[in-house]
Amino acid sequence: MAAAVRAARCLPSLRGVPAGHFWSRQLAHSAFPAASALSSKTGTLSSGTLSPWGPRDDGHFTSLSRLLQTQCCVSSPSTLLGQQLRPYSFFTKLTAEELWKGALAETGAGARKGRGKRSKKKRRKDLNRGQIIGEGHSGFLWPGLNAPLTKNGVVQAIAQRSKEEQEKVEADLFQQREEWDRKRKIKVKRERGWSGNTWGGMSLGPPDPGPNGETYEDFDTRILEVRNVFNMTAKEGRKKSVRVLVAVGNGRGAAGFAIGKATERIDAFRKAKNKAIHYLHYIERYEDHTIFHDISLRFKRTHIKMKKQPRGYGLRCHRAIITICRLIGIKDMYAKVSGSVNMLNLTRGLFQGLSRQETHQQLADKKGLHVVEFREECGPLPIVVASPQGALRKDPEPEEEVPDVRLDWEEVKAAQGMKRSVWAGLKRAAT
Amino acid sequence: MAAFRVQMSLWKFLMGSRGLEPVCNQAVTQLKPSALLQPLPLPLAVGLPRRWLSSGAESDTSKIKKPTFMDEEVQNILIKITGLNLEKIFKPAIQELKPPTYKLMTQAQLEEATREAVKAAKVRLKMPPVLEERAPINDVLAEDKILEGTEMAKYVFTDISYNIPHRERFIVVREPSGTLRKAFWEERDRVIQIYFPKEGRRVLPPIIFKEENLKTMYSRDRHVDVLNLCIAQFEPDSTEYIKIHHQTYQDIDKHGKYDLLRSTRHFGGMAWYFVNKKNIDGLLIDQIQRDLTDDATCLVQLYHMLHPDGPSAQEAREQGAEGIHLIKVFAKTEAQKGAYIELTLQTYQEAFISHSAAS
Numbered sequence: 206m207a208a209a210v211r212a213a214r215c216l217p218s219l220r221g222v223p224a225g226h227f228w229s230r231q232l233a234h235s236a237f238p239a240a241s242a243l244s245s246k247t248g249t250l251s252s253g254t255l256s257p258w259g260p261r262d263d264g265h266f267t268s269l270s271r272l273l274q275t276q277c278c279v280s281s282p283s284t285l286l287g288q289q290l291r292p293y294s295f296f297t298k299l300t301a302e303e304l305w306k307g308a309l310a311e312t313g314a315g316a317r318k319g320r321g322k323r324s325k326k327k328r329r330k331d332l333n334r335g336q337i338i339g340e341g342h343s344g345f346l347w348p349g350l351n352a353p354l355t356k357n358g359v360v361q362a363i364a365q366r367s368k369e370e371q372e373k374v375e376a377d378l379f380q381q382r383e384e385w386d387r388k389r390k391i392k393v394k395r396e397r398g399w400s401g402n403t404w405g406g407m408s409l410g411p412p413d414p415g416p417n418g419e420t421y422e423d424f425d426t427r428i429l430e431v432r433n434v435f436n437m438t439a440k441e442g443r444k445k446s447v448r449v450l451v452a453v454g455n456g457r458g459a460a461g462f463a464i465g466k467a468t469e470r471i472d473a474f475r476k477a478k479n480k481a482i483h484y485l486h487y488i489e490r491y492e493d494h495t496i497f498h499d500i501s502l503r504f505k506r507t508h509i510k511m512k513k514q515p516r517g518y519g520l521r522c523h524r525a526i527i528t529i530c531r532l533i534g535i536k537d538m539y540a541k542v543s544g545s546v547n548m549l550n551l552t553r554g555l556f557q558g559l560s561r562q563e564t565h566q567q568l569a570d571k572k573g574l575h576v577v578e579f580r581e582e583c584g585p586l587p588i589v590v591a592s593p594q595g596a597l598r599k600d601p602e603p604e605e606e607v608p609d610v611r612l613d614w615e616e617v618k619a620a621q622g623m624k625r626s627v628w629a630g631l632k633r634a635a636t
Numbered sequence: 637m638a639a640f641r642v643q644m645s646l647w648k649f650l651m652g653s654r655g656l657e658p659v660c661n662q663a664v665t666q667l668k669p670s671a672l673l674q675p676l677p678l679p680l681a682v683g684l685p686r687r688w689l690s691s692g693a694e695s696d697t698s699k700i701k702k703p704t705f706m707d708e709e710v711q712n713i714l715i716k717i718t719g720l721n722l723e724k725i726f727k728p729a730i731q732e733l734k735p736p737t738y739k740l741m742t743q744a745q746l747e748e749a750t751r752e753a754v755k756a757a758k759v760r761l762k763m764p765p766v767l768e769e770r771a772p773i774n775d776v777l778a779e780d781k782i783l784e785g786t787e788m789a790k791y792v793f794t795d796i797s798y799n800i801p802h803r804e805r806f807i808v809v810r811e812p813s814g815t816l817r818k819a820f821w822e823e824r825d826r827v828i829q830i831y832f833p834k835e836g837r838r839v840l841p842p843i844i845f846k847e848e849n850l851k852t853m854y855s856r857d858r859h860v861d862v863l864n865l866c867i868a869q870f871e872p873d874s875t876e877y878i879k880i881h882h883q884t885y886q887d888i889d890k891h892g893k894y895d896l897l898r899s900t901r902h903f904g905g906m907a908w909y910f911v912n913k914k915n916i917d918g919l920l921i922d923q924i925q926r927d928l929t930d931d932a933t934c935l936v937q938l939y940h941m942l943h944p945d946g947p948s949a950q951e952a953r954e955q956g957a958e959g960i961h962l963i964k965v966f967a968k969t970e971a972q973k974g975a976y977i978e979l980t981l982q983t984y985q986e987a988f989i990s991h992s993a994a995s
Contacts, residue, residue: 515733
């Protein structure tokens with residue numbers, strides 16, 4: 206310890222470093238190999254600049270930095286201006302690990318039970334980054350440490366850099382550390398789902414490969430809902446759990462959904478993803494872009510009314526239905542959700558309704574008649590879409606003047622022009 | 637011609653007495669029964685009477701009248717070779733789409749629906765008229781030198797009464813030099829479009845009818861669109877209409893893209909043009925290659941109807957040729973690419989034989 210103190214006393218302090226910054230304690234910069242064992246304990250405390258903890262944490266750390274400043278410098282009286290360098294202080298008695306543990310305060314009553322505020326979270330920073338054993342303020346070149354050991358087979362002697370060179374080297378290191386801090390500060394742009402702060406509509410990538418080597422590379426998963434649910438336990442009281450509803454699909458008719466629950470959000474994502482891939486529905490599509498016919502269903506208290514649309518119409522539906530339809534591969538549809546909008550019931554109802562579609566072939570077989578399509582743009586041309594595989598019956602389908610269909614009051618109002626809604630017929634971005 | 641002069645003097649008198657009024661009802665009602673015969677041709681059912689007029693002198697020499705476009709036999713042949721491809725005739729039009737409707741039908745109902753579609757298709761395939769080019773109007777009604785220099789622009793006076801056919805409307809132009817003349821055909825068309833706008837027609841012809849743009853359209857195989865636009869814009873007997881149609885037909889012939897017009901209403905006009913120009917080789921080859929030998933024979937028959945004095949017609953009459961033999965006779969005698977036609981016929985016959993042998 207005393208040797209280290211002596212060694213540290215030999216170290217000149219840094220000049221030209223702006224106030225409020227930390228400077229490097231070059232404890233390892235000693236010629237004595239005995240000191241190296243010591244430096245391993247205390248040598249971890251050296252740093253470049255301290256200010257970039259992150260913009261939020263400035264306030265918390267200026268006091269700390271100032272404290273460290275005053276403590277860690279030897280006041281060689283004439284040359285330094287308030288910069289102190291202490292070779293032996295509280296900070297030299299503990300490892301960096303312990304010091305950070307104290308500074309970050311991750312454990313404690315404040316952290317438990319969800320009491321920790323997001324803004325109070327501090328991040329650890331490695332202060333020894335960029336440090337080379339052998340580099341010091343005096344600028345000695347130690348062969349084997351910061352200079353090559355042999356040159357042309359001749360073992361080199363200890364040399365010293367010139368003042369300008371040393372200044373340059375130190376400035377370079379300083380610049381490098383600043384660069385690293387700047388890089389760390391850059392905010393990475395992350396993809397957003399239905400809106401900025403929600404997990405709905407975000408993609409989780411393909412599900413993990415199965416145990417027998419099957420990969421699901423062409424499947425995409427989308428989160429539909431993330432909810433924090435709580436459960437009362439005997440010991441801790443309110444215990445938080447994250448419940449995630451996720452849908453997977455490959456865009457070619459195969460899709461499924463599942464919920465996953467875990468304490469951590471990422472675990473819940475993973476569980477849901479891998480569960481959903483085991484519960485796939487195959488949904489028949491007409492010409493790969495829309496449903497076969499209009500569907501109106503009620504699942505528990507959720508009413509969904511889906512309408513078939515021609516190509517180019519896009520998906521004009523609830524955002525969750527848009528996400529699910531994209532995963533299935535439906536490109537043009539209109540859907541209206543009324544009643545409850547509970548995400549789980551909505552998804553369940555949607556999948557149930559889409560799975561129970563009647564394809565044209567099934568309809569033809571059931572009725573024993575040709576299914577003939579008439580398009581406006583093609584004039585009076587009849588296009589036979591499906592013919593019965595069994596017998597074709599001779600008697601035609603009875604047609605009444607007034608069709609025996611249950612009318613929807615909302616639709617009737619819209620058709621009669623009685624609907625005074627600002628949201629009807631609103632122009633939005635495509636799909 | 638005398639009657640015409642009488643009309644003109646009457647007209648001049650009326651114009652002079654009433655001043656230059658744009659609307660002159662009375663004059664119209666008086667002149668309507670003796671409507672201007674020349675240079676305005678009568679609409680649609682033109683061919684026969686005019687041909688009578690022109691060939692009145694030589695009626696003694698040739699008893700057989702030359703068949704016209706509107707003859708029943710000619711029309712039948714042209715309709716037959718046009719074909720009736722329902723898929724192509726009812727191609728999806730570019731319009732706002734609505735979801736399709738579905739019906740459950742028995743076989744009988746389906747056939748009924750197909751018949752309805754065929755009827756609608758036949759209406760769509762009605763051929764636009766093929767007329768001769770109209771003679772330009774060069775008729776001066778009055779020369780008033782006293783008015784020279786008073787005005788800086790031409791004035792166009794139109795009779796906009798609702799119940800006159802456009803062909804009989806009076807449209808006159810007073811030039812800055814003082815001459816009062818009848819409006820030219822182009823001016824007439826423009827002015828009538830201003831006062832009585834027709835859907836699809838623009839006042840000034842769109843730039844798509846310029847040479848470069850037409851070439852671009854041809855390179856993109858959009859001959860049908862060009863012809864449809866032309867029909868919408870110009871009158872059937874105007875110079876541009878005929879010129880554009882002939883240009884389109886020539887381009888099709890040059891590249892052999894006859895199939896573009898098959899099952900459209902323009903095919904008949906194209907066939908008529910080629911037969912009149914004695915240039916049916918390309919069309920024949922195309923028909924034989926697509927296994928439409930009946931259509932090819934009909935075309936050759938039409939050719940013989942129009943040119944009965946030609947060598948191939950005479951040969952055919954001598955030999956009493958029928959069917960493919962007729963085409964061979966034509967190929968031997970009058971065709972430019974006779975060898976090619978025979979080669980194609982041979983290949984077709986071989987293919988036919990091998991196919992029938994196989995099946």
